[in-house]
Amino acid sequence: MEIPNLDYIKQLSEGDTSFEEKLIEVLKKELPLEIDSFQRNYREKNFIKTAESVHKLKHKISILGLSKAYENASLFEDELRKSNGISRYESFVKTIEVISNFLDPL
Amino acid sequence: MNCIIIDDDAAARLIVSKLCNNHPKLNLVEEFENAIEAIKYLNGQEVDVIFLDIHMPTFSGFDFIKTLKNPPKIILTTSDKNFALEAFEYPSVVDYLVKPIVQERFEKAVSKLSGFTVKDNEEPVVTEDSTKELYVNVDRRLVKINFSEINVIEAKGDYIRIKTDGKSHIVHSTLKKIEDKLPQELFLKVHRSYIINLSKIIDIEDNSVLIKQDIIPVSRSNRGELMKRLNLL
Numbered sequence: 001m002e003i004p005n006l007d008y009i010k011q012l013s014e015g016d017t018s019f020e021e022k023l024i025e026v027l028k029k030e031l032p033l034e035i036d037s038f039q040r041n042y043r044e045k046n047f048i049k050t051a052e053s054v055h056k057l058k059h060k061i062s063i064l065g066l067s068k069a070y071e072n073a074s075l076f077e078d079e080l081r082k083s084n085g086i087s088r089y090e091s092f093v094k095t096i097e098v099i100s101n102f103l104d105p106l
Numbered sequence: 107m108n109c110i111i112i113d114d115d116a117a118a119r120l121i122v123s124k125l126c127n128n129h130p131k132l133n134l135v136e137e138f139e140n141a142i143e144a145i146k147y148l149n150g151q152e153v154d155v156i157f158l159d160i161h162m163p164t165f166s167g168f169d170f171i172k173t174l175k176n177p178p179k180i181i182l183t184t185s186d187k188n189f190a191l192e193a194f195e196y197p198s199v200v201d202y203l204v205k206p207i208v209q210e211r212f213e214k215a216v217s218k219l220s221g222f223t224v225k226d227n228e229e230p231v232v233t234e235d236s237t238k239e240l241y242v243n244v245d246r247r248l249v250k251i252n253f254s255e256i257n258v259i260e261a262k263g264d265y266i267r268i269k270t271d272g273k274s275h276i277v278h279s280t281l282k283k284i285e286d287k288l289p290q291e292l293f294l295k296v297h298r299s300y301i302i303n304l305s306k307i308i309d310i311e312d313n314s315v316l317i318k319q320d321i322i323p324v325s326r327s328n329r330g331e332l333m334k335r336l337n338l339l
Contacts (some may be wrong), residue, residue: 008206008208011208011209012121012124012125012208012209013124014128019120020122022120023117023120023121026116026117026118026120029116030115030116030117041320052163055161055186056114057245058185059115059117059118059185059205059206060117062185062205062206063117063121074185074186095305101321
């Protein structure tokens with residue numbers, strides 16, 4: 001399992017800690033809202049809206065350096081748009097738990 | 107170069123704004139979380155560059171480009187690699203950045219701006235459908251109305267009322283503005299407060315036309331043009 005990291009954020013900030021803090025604050029604020037939206041859409045079996053939620057979440061996954069999980073999220077999004085399967089649901093949920101747990105203490 | 111960012115994702119806006127602020131040639135003037143707000147802004151302002159997210163709810167980046175009459179240079183930003191081919195069908199698109207955007211790739215895209223020209227008089231890509239329809243801003247939503255569905259457009263102070271068979275849309279605009287967007291062969295201004303769809307006329311009597319159940323006045327000065335446009339026996 002990949003481990004989230006701040007490599008991308010640090011590379012982008014070039015030492016600008018206020019930018020790092022601001023970006024992490026935005027991620028912490030938006031992530032729970034997007035997860036709620038994802039779960040609600042999924043419960044309602046609205047696969048197109050669920051795909052929209054996955055699309056937003058996968059950017060955060062990439063910001064936190066999870067490249068394999070990002071590829072998995074892209075495939076999950078495609079599945080949802082085609083409404084032809086949800087085989088990647090469990091692994092996607094695991095990923096968003098991992099990034100939530102990573103961001104919590106920051 | 108003055109630039110704006112359009113992206114529904116706050117983290118993405120923050121990242122692109124950081125990249126813009128780091129670049130000596132870019133002056134970030136505004137950020138928008140949806141395309142509709144950006145369209146309103148661009149009605150009164152000119153910018154040199156737009157960093158535009160493709161994948162936004164309701165109104166995508168491509169939909170947005172189609173609304174621009176004289177588009178500035180556009181750098182697309184997206185989490186989706188699948189739109190690259192479509193992206194470059196738009197003459198104003200300079201580059202296509204896949205998120206998460208790294209500094210080197212961003213700088214490469216910006217370096218392409220100076221050598222890129224959006225050709226004068228080059229029309230934005232217009233699909234067959236977009237020649238048949240109009241998007242209007244109603245309660246912060248862009249609502250599509252097919253030209254063929256419009257019966258009458260009426261001026262109401264600072265607003266216009268667009269009447270179709272089943273609906274009536276109140277839009278903050280003027281008759282002059284909408285007249286410029288309508289196909290001339292189908293529509294005619296018959297009065298200072300009314301534009302009608304000629305194909306919807308039921309009958310004409312002296313100084314009025316009947317369209318559905320509405321009696322629309324025809325001003326003396328427009329009556330000649332109306333008669334000219336009719337296929338009279």
